[in-house]
Amino acid sequence: MANLKWTKDAETIDGISARLFTVGRDGHTVPGVLWQPAAPAGRQPLILMGHGGSGHKRNARMTMLGKLFAGEYGWNAAAIDGPVHGDRGPVSDAGHPAYREMWQRPDVVEQMSADWRATLDALTGLETVDGKRVGYWGVSMGTMFGLPFVAGEPRVRVAVLGKAGMSGSSVLRSGVDVHFRKHAPQVRMPLLFSMQWDDERFERAGQLALYDALGAADKRLHAYPGQHVDNGPEAFVTQAEFLKRYL
């Protein structure tokens, strides 16, 4: 808790508050946002949400999910900026050179996992958070960073991953396939892997191979037609219901 700072008063819209925070860790700060019901009903689950490449903690997708999880389910939902994203740097499109440079740092995945662990430490200290009911939601870059994180984090009880794979140009450029090969068998919590059947960034066979490699005994693959940015009509609600089943 010592490292958690609220940096802005809560904004409350439609009964959901969004609070900006930072978590200090080893001399740097991790900027985050927490959505929760303005009137929380005791300790509730926490969903950690990893945004996609070129996105940030409060982009449209994170905001939509934060409102869904807090508004429809009464949960806490937190997102943090990825390295060189949002308040941490210049990337606002995936073509920015800093995006590629980020992946070339040998410890970028380990550092982001440490950022998530520090965030989880801090947020589970809140009296509205039930530290025994923690889930993770993140696809695309949210899986590239999130999969290694959840593989090593027993406090995360359930996960939604996807839109990423073992092979394909996006994967090879990032070098993240090394982390997938190492960590996928260690992912043991119940999980839902969501993919787009016609994904132009992560090839189909590589996504199926990643699903295959995931070590969880209780897992499911959901595949919808469409490209990387598309989503099945019921995808988010189905994912939320899946999280609810295990939290």
Add this chain to the structure above:
Amino acid sequence: MANLKWTKDAETIDGISARLFTVGRDGHTVPGVLWQPAAPAGRQPLILMGHGGSGHKRNARMTMLGKLFAGEYGWNAAAIDGPVHGDRGPVSDAGHPAYREMWQRPDVVEQMSADWRATLDALTGLETVDGKRVGYWGVSMGTMFGLPFVAGEPRVRVAVLGKAGMSGSSVLRSGVDVHFRKHAPQVRMPLLFSMQWDDERFERAGQLALYDALGAADKRLHAYPGQHVDNGPEAFVTQAEFLKRYL
């Protein structure tokens, strides 16, 4: 309606009635069962349910689904015996020679589609059935017969298919791949295709190829670990919620 005969008084258990019927068609009769709420709330959707190989219209799976659809959703749910199955003949395990002989009849798929059409004609004449809200549920043999049926039946608005594929020994023995290749592109209604990742009867690649070939713009693949007879923990509820979304 002229061809529909109730052959047994309704049995009502837990507020759900199960009524046996036959539908006459071209000199033979098709035996079926209809589950519905004992006190139906006006015209409700109808789910046609195709049982698996060696099963029958009232086996444990059909009964479970009939009670789920009628009890939790208030729908009508009907199953009919497949050729040489249930009241139509000797097959009670997939190793019975009559099962293989059935697939060698050149018109077996067309005849079963005609049986389904006659059943649909008859049941949509009931005052408790909304003929504009009809779905199909059938995996394995329920897809081997059901896919060609729904491909040619515009009254079926939504379908759950799966546990079948374009290749593999089960498929080749049945010869049904010819029908899948012909009819899969004609399946246009929203659909959910469910498969088992480690299916020992229908190989993985052939199931993915069948999903790929389905002509529906709005489709989703759900894959769970396990063999042919296994099912994901939330599979049936997720399928029911999918049907509900489109009915």
